[in-house]
Amino acid sequence: MASARSAPQQQQQQQLGPPNSARLAITSLCKVLRQYGVAVLEPETVRQAKFDGPVAAPMWRALHDTVLLILAGRGTGGAGGAGGTSSCALEPTSAAAAATALGRQWEAVSHELLDVALGAGGAAGGSFPAEGAALVVRQLAAWGAPPALLAALRPPGAARAGAGAARHPHHHSYSQEDRAGGGADCDGGGGSGDVMDAAWGNPASCRSRPLLLALGWLVAAARLFERRIAELEPGPEARALLPPYPPDSCLGPTTQAAYETAAQEARQLVARSLTGDVAAGSSSGVPGAALPRSGGAGGLRSRAPPGDPFGPSAAAASREALWGDVEAAAQRAVMLCGRARGRMVTLQAAMDCRHRLTASLVGRQAAASPSSRPLTPYELQLAAQPAAVQRHAAALESATLALLEQQELAAHGALCFEWLGSVIEEEEQAAQQGGGAKGRGRAQAAAAAAASSPAAASSLAHLPYAGSAAAARLQGQLAAQLEAAVQAAAPELSAARQRAAQGGGGGGAGKPGAAAAGGASVSIHHFLALAEKAVSGQPVPGPDGDALFTPSPANGAAGAAGLLAGQGGGSAAPWSADVGREAGPWRLPDDVASALSAAQAAASERAEAELQAEAQGVLLRHGALARCDFSGGPGGAGAGGPLAAVLAGGGPAGGGVGGVAAGAETRRLLEAVLAVARPLARARAGHKAALRAALQELPEGYLVAGV
């Protein structure tokens, strides 16, 4: 199989042309997949898929096979067991087995399903059953693929055909389908099958680039490269001591047997001294019964025969005997301890001696032949065992090869993901060129796919599945954080609202209704609803196609990474520009928005007030100057008129007594202005700080651009 493929593969590689890295990336991707048993993917197919070539069917099939493989646990369980012996070529059998199994499965599936699909009117050659696509997409969703990517996987007609299904293409709906009727859509019969067909159209008409991206995401998410690298890890025999030394004598069978015998003896001893002796009762009355003479050389001797009528009572004797045994055991322990100490001292002396002699030997060797280094014991042993050396060398070589392969694979993996990044760029470019909502949706999908590459932020890709416990926890956390943020911001917001309400009488654009709502009642459900709307709204290019993601080069990646980044764009004043409008599905809740708009109104009002105050001051100053002119007579700088006087200087330029009066008046007015402006400025700063704090409380991974 592999040999038959190799020739065209080389040609394709040559056709692939200039960017050597791209070729490497593609071939390494294909190689990895083939090593797992997905043999349908050719480098040329992949290359074409990058440019949306007509290769959707093989791409679907590769996706399908990969999904099946991962579902079957290949790569999860198999890697560990085979890891020891594997180098690259070490698992051709399992890979081939997987490939044949997949082939058979595919045959069965295609016979069963494709006919139905064909009957429904798909293209004959490069067709793919909708059920297969559904399986793939469902699994991708279950594994947490970005929704945008999933959306992009749908063939063009799908959304329109089955509006109900397409409106909820996220995890939840898949899970429901999963639970409800796993078998139903396999038959192709029944309502869900019809819905499926209707919803999916012909998967082969799908564009192939999203398929490629999905495949890349899958490879990254299933950590196929990493698993392969782990499989190539040199086995335990490479870590063994070389040349193999005999096992530690401490663990040898004789030692173990000795240990066990000793333990057995000790147990018997204890049992005897606890029960046997006491039960034996009256030993001889002599206190020396503690030192009986009749036993064997080792161990405590059995007691003297009972029956001494003149001794103390049996109980006393047995107590005595017991304590005698205890003392004897203690003495013996002391003696053994002393012996152990003696042995240790001797051992220490011998080791010192050995060090000393070794050192002197080395010294003499060095003196005798300064050029040659004396052999270490290890080297001597190696020299004595050529077979061991060969084993050593072979093991070293294989370990080196395995490590090299690991390294190469890691580099290729990185290259591959880099190349997938270029595919994403391609997608984005296409989206920009294509313009319109559809293009943007794709761009979002591409960006979401980019999240799977290690370089991109991956928070969204790792969001938990909607029905899961993790999601519930996350939701709870989000709610708590939001509440905290709202609480933190509440006084400021209400103050702003009040101020807006007060200023509203003066013609401000405040929203008294919103302010009257009192405490902020923002809840996570609000956001959830928004999210639902966003998810359903984004990928499906519809009439409500919003300008949510404008993938500008500046914040494209960030914008793609975080759904909350709806406020993106280069606008300098983020809140003023976007909040009020229907900026997107992720707009802020109404009361917060109203509070914000109130704050904005207050700010603008403040600015207006400052302007007014300034204008008033100017007017007053003009008036004062005019008065000054009148009182000071024509000798002043009257020729210039009021404007010239203002320009000439606000301060003492006017000179004269009237000038002083005018200056005092000006200062008073300025103070009045400042007295108005200071609290306003303070309030503004407070709002800003509160907003920042609220933003920081947002969960990780959500960005609010422009702040």
Next chain:
Amino acid sequence: MEPKVVAGARSAAAASGSWWRYPSSGYLVMQSGSGNNWAQGFHGYGPQVHEDALDLVRKEVEHADSLTGFLLLQSMAGGTGAGLGTYVAEALRDEYHSAFVANCCVWPYESGEVIVQPYNTLLTLSHLADVSDGLVLLENEALHRTAAKLYGIARPSFGDMNGIAARALAAALLPSQPRGPYAGGAYVAPASQQHHHHHQAHGHGAGPGRSSPGSSGGGVQLPALRRADSSGGRLGGESPGLGSLGSRGGGATPPHAAASSPSASGAGGSGGWGVCTAPLAELVTRLCGHPAYRLLTLRSVPQLPPANIDFTTFTWPALTKRLRQMLVTGSVLEEGLDWSITPQSPGAAAALGAGLAGPTVNRALASWLILRGQGAAEADVGEFADPALSAAWSPEPLSVSYSTGRFGRCAMSACLLSNDRHCVGPIQRMQEHAYGMLESRAFVHQYEKYGLSVAEFQDCFARIEDIAQRYARL
């Protein structure tokens, strides 16, 4: 201290032959002795020579490849050997925590060469009992009788007795390999060289040497030295280890050995048997595991004059039978054994109540039997393993080592080091004397001059009593 004695030992060594010498700088002398005053040796000279003595030892230790421990040869009756020797033992214990310190002590004549010997002996014993890992007690009395009755020396000199003691000690400490059912777990060090730093404690015990200055002259000692030397030399022909050890024994036994230097005996352990053990470590480990029981008795057979060796036929049963009876009766002498006593004789029980009378049947905590000569590996020693001979709780009452090499000219010889209650009798007799003297405060002021109070005396005596009682209760 004792310059004459040291000089005598050095000249004897120099005159003996080519290989027995003491290093020219490896000794420490001062001008006068301790005057049989234990307190002067311990409290007076001890601190004075502390640094110098330890320097000498350190020099030798640094030259040694392996330091297992120290074997100190000293007397117990006098002031220098006993007092200063004890001080040096304590200093060595402080300096070398992990090394063994074993002492070979000469128990004085009961008749008493020195009037204060009960004081000195008990003070030495009580201090060494805390410090030493093993105390081999050599009784002058027994050595004298051995020399007189078995060796046929009419008026044994200290040299003769030294020779006998040295032979016994050498028989115990020469390399041997463990055998039999008791060999399990015995330490065998194939490559280590065993070095004993037997440290003669700066002059010998003032007891024998000083009480008979005339007899300690070179002329009287030389025959003994020659004897020790000649046996050592012949052994040395077989193995360098034997030779050096023999020389050590001959040169270092207290009555004449004034080698006030720690002398590293060269390649002590590298005998020709392939298995080489560390005798000192063996000794301590096999026999002196229990901290309260550290007094060893040394017995060896055959004990016969060298001239008779060639006309004697040796058999293992005969040797072991006699040795065993020596163990049973607690005798150190091969002669005059009471063959009526058996381990099962009622004396064993009576001993417990006998108190000062001393036990009549011996009982050992542990014994180490060393057989040397042809067939030593196969000789039957089962009768030594009689449980009645050992304390009930002793974990390994008997260990046996052997060496197929001859010892001396004897085709077979056996040596038994045992931790038994033979020592109780001499100790109790000595204690009686000591208590009697202390009651009348005899000579106590001499000791008080050096800071040894009556309370300390009593303390030491109590400790000795405790030790004796423990042995008696074995």
